[in-house]
Amino acid sequence: MKLAFQLAYKNLVGAGLRTWLNVGVLAFSFIIIIFYNGLIDGWNEQAKHDSIAWEYGNGQLLHADYDPFDPFTILDGHGVLENELSKNLAPILLRQASIYPEGRMFSVALKGIDVNQTTLKLPTASLKNSNAKIPAMMGINMADAANLKKGDEVLLRWRDQGGTFDAAKITVVDIFETNVPTVDMGQVWIPIRKMWEMTGLENHTTFYVANENFQPSNISGWKYQSQETLLSDLNEIIAMKKISGSIMYLLLLAIALLAIFDTQVLSVFRRQKEIGTYISLGMTRAQVVGLFTVEGSMYSIFAMILGSIVGIPLFAYLAKIGIGMPAASRDMGVPLAERIFPVFGIQLIVGTILLVVIASTIVSFLPARKIAKMNPVLALKGKLQ
Amino acid sequence: MKNGSIISIKNVTKRFPVGEGEFTALKNINLEFQSGEFAGLVGPSGSGKTTLLNIIGSLDSPTEGEALVLGKSISKLSHKESALLRNKHIGFIFQVYNLLPVYTVYENVEFALLLQNIPKVQRQKMVMEALDWVGLASMADKKPDKLSGGEGQRVAIARAIVKKPVIVIADEPSANLDAENTYAILKTMRELNKNLGTTFLFSTHDEKVMGHLDRIIHLRDGAVEEDEIINVKTLTK
Ligand SMILES: Nc1ncnc2c1ncn2[C@@H]1O[C@H](COP(=O)(O)OP(=O)(O)OP(=O)(O)O)[C@@H](O)[C@H]1O
Ligand SMILES: [Mg+2]
Numbered sequence: 001m002k003l004a005f006q007l008a009y010k011n012l013v014g015a016g017l018r019t020w021l022n023v024g025v026l027a028f029s030f031i032i033i034i035f036y037n038g039l040i041d042g043w044n045e046q047a048k049h050d051s052i053a054w055e056y057g058n059g060q061l062l063h064a065d066y067d068p069f070d071p072f073t074i075l076d077g078h079g080v081l082e083n084e085l086s087k088n089l090a091p092i093l094l095r096q097a098s099i100y101p102e103g104r105m106f107s108v109a110l111k112g113i114d115v116n117q118t119t120l121k122l123p124t125a126s127l128k129n130s131n132a133k134i135p136a137m138m139g140i141n142m143a144d145a146a147n148l149k150k151g152d153e154v155l156l157r158w159r160d161q162g163g164t165f166d167a168a169k170i171t172v173v174d175i176f177e178t179n180v181p182t183v184d185m186g187q188v189w190i191p192i193r194k195m196w197e198m199t200g201l202e203n204h205t206t207f208y209v210a211n212e213n214f215q216p217s218n219i220s221g222w223k224y225q226s227q228e229t230l231l232s233d234l235n236e237i238i239a240m241k242k243i244s245g246s247i248m249y250l251l252l253l254a255i256a257l258l259a260i261f262d263t264q265v266l267s268v269f270r271r272q273k274e275i276g277t278y279i280s281l282g283m284t285r286a287q288v289v290g291l292f293t294v295e296g297s298m299y300s301i302f303a304m305i306l307g308s309i310v311g312i313p314l315f316a317y318l319a320k321i322g323i324g325m326p327a328a329s330r331d332m333g334v335p336l337a338e339r340i341f342p343v344f345g346i347q348l349i350v351g352t353i354l355l356v357v358i359a360s361t362i363v364s365f366l367p368a369r370k371i372a373k374m375n376p377v378l379a380l381k382g383k384l385q
Numbered sequence: 386m387k388n389g390s391i392i393s394i395k396n397v398t399k400r401f402p403v404g405e406g407e408f409t410a411l412k413n414i415n416l417e418f419q420s421g422e423f424a425g426l427v428g429p430s431g432s433g434k435t436t437l438l439n440i441i442g443s444l445d446s447p448t449e450g451e452a453l454v455l456g457k458s459i460s461k462l463s464h465k466e467s468a469l470l471r472n473k474h475i476g477f478i479f480q481v482y483n484l485l486p487v488y489t490v491y492e493n494v495e496f497a498l499l500l501q502n503i504p505k506v507q508r509q510k511m512v513m514e515a516l517d518w519v520g521l522a523s524m525a526d527k528k529p530d531k532l533s534g535g536e537g538q539r540v541a542i543a544r545a546i547v548k549k550p551v552i553v554i555a556d557e558p559s560a561n562l563d564a565e566n567t568y569a570i571l572k573t574m575r576e577l578n579k580n581l582g583t584t585f586l587f588s589t590h591d592e593k594v595m596g597h598l599d600r601i602i603h604l605r606d607g608a609v610e611e612d613e614i615i616n617v618k619t620l621t622k
Pocket of ligand 2: 436556
């Protein structure tokens with residue numbers, strides 16, 4: 001086996017340009033695979049981190065009648081939780097409403113939030129510190145869409161407890177920047193106490209956001225969704241992204257493997273005399289098959305070395321400075337930061353290496369198998385078709 | 386196996402499939418070779434010289450009859466056993482040298498020893514000794530494409546002989562060489578034959594080669610026409 005490696009090494013280095021072309025394509029695949037997955041993993045971590053920080057906290061306690069995926073449940077999906085149970089929970093009351101900036105109508109989710117909460121990154125202190133009659137805040141994307149600035153007043157229309165419409169001016173006291181579209185687009189945040197007054201739903205809450213000290217227990221009329229459950233949608237979207245992205249790099253890898261396969265087929269054909277010579281010198285056919293297979297899989301080892309030389313500094317740099325995301329890709333409904341810091345984990349790197357080495361060994365072995373059936377006499381004459 | 390007999394060909398017939406039918410390349414050959422012979426197969430093109438040498442070298446096997454080489458029946462050997470036989474006991478020299486192009490002269494000669502797992506120090510000694518025999522010790526680091534035809538064939542001889550095989554099979558070793566180089570390699574092989582007792586089996590068209598052989602076996606249409614013992618004791622120019 002050691003001999004096969006030595007010989008394969010010499011043959012490859014001796015083959016010159018063709019070797020380096022194969023190695024180059026393979027190394028490129030290596031880098032693309034690791035880069036792409038590193039980017040997605042980085043995005044995944046950032047998206048989870050942001051979702052937790054801005055929306056999910058340490059899980060949510062939802063009113064039993066409220067279903068976040070069914071807007072019709074907003075109307076009745078709220079209730080009052082006993083005081084001592086609501087420890088470590090930041091209440092949010094959700095109502096449907098509309099605002100009328102410049103006379104245009106925008107349907108919004110009006111969210112009342114405890115201004116003293118510190119569980120979420122939402123800057124509720126701005127609401128607390130404002131003297132406005134009804135202070136409100138919103139994300140920058142919402143503000144842009146509605147063409148609202150800090151200090152602007154805008155008419156808000158909502159239904160009270162009885163279902164009758166009511167209207168008042170709200171004041172935009174803060175516009176926050178977040179990567180989490182689900183607390184930004186179509187959302188207007190006001191103090192929950194104000195909302196209780198406005199709607200008559202004193203002490204009512206649609207859902208609570210838990211902080212890290214919260215201990216989930218069975219509370220009748222409420223359902224707890226852990227952080228993991230809440231993140232599972234995000235995980236699914238990211239897993240999908242991974243799969244759709246993998247098609248691209250698997251194609252690239254396939255091209256690289258095809259190049260190796262092609263080289264091997266050609267090698268086995270063109271190097272018949274060499275094969276015959278090996279056999280005449282006392283190698284078994286199996287040993288020659290091994291030699292050619294090792295030669296082919298050594299492309300992947302060279303590619304790994306080349307990929308590391310190019311990739312390690314590149315990846316280290318990217319992991320440090322991050323990768324800018326085009327603004328257009330930012331309204332996918334998934335938290336996406338302006339810069340993503342790719343994460344290149346051991347698992348990803350080892351997995352990729354295994355994938356490439358095993359795949360190139362297989363495509364090297366397939367053509368080399370032919371050697372086992374070769375007639376050494378014809379091989380020496382170079383007369384095999 | 387008779388005393389001293391290392392190759393014994395008994396009623397060997399070799400047929401090749403050709404299209405629908407068969408072609409008989411060797412017809413009922415009977416031959417015996419003693420250890421230390423310097424013998425050649427001579428005959429017109431297509432007479433079966435290469436076919437017979439390939440069978441003796443265990444690269445091919447007879448269709449009928451038996452070929453015993455060092456007491457082993459060629460047609461009964463497994464791939465592994467025949468590889469071992471070639472690796473340890475049979476050296477090949479080809480018309481076109483068949484040196485491995487990416488290896489240096491030294492590495493080409495070393496190859497068979499690598500397969501035998503001989504330790505490095507000993508390998509080095511054996512390779513340099515073999516290169517000395519053929520007068521190419523100074524070219525050890527060259528690649529084959531930098532060698533002349535005569536030098537190339539001498540490297541091939543060194544490669545065949547480095548493992549001190551019992552038999553060296555040389556299929557038209559001088560076909561690509563001029564008279565001077567032919568003489569040089571024959572002289573080398575003759576010395577090895579004398580000093581190491583290696584049996585040499587040639588095939589040749591070359592009158593110059595025939596003049597140096599102890600024994601000439603004339604083949605025609607796959608049959609032995611004449612088995613001529615000449616017994617030249619010394620090699621003269
Ligand atoms: N694999 C094969 N298939 C079919 N015919 C073959 C095969 N090998 C050899 N032959 C035929 O067998 C005959 C003997 O071939 P061989 O190569 O032994 O001749 P040779 O005496 O070595 O000739 P040369 O002097 O040209 O080398 C030839 O007619 C050749 O065409
Ligand atoms: Mg021939």
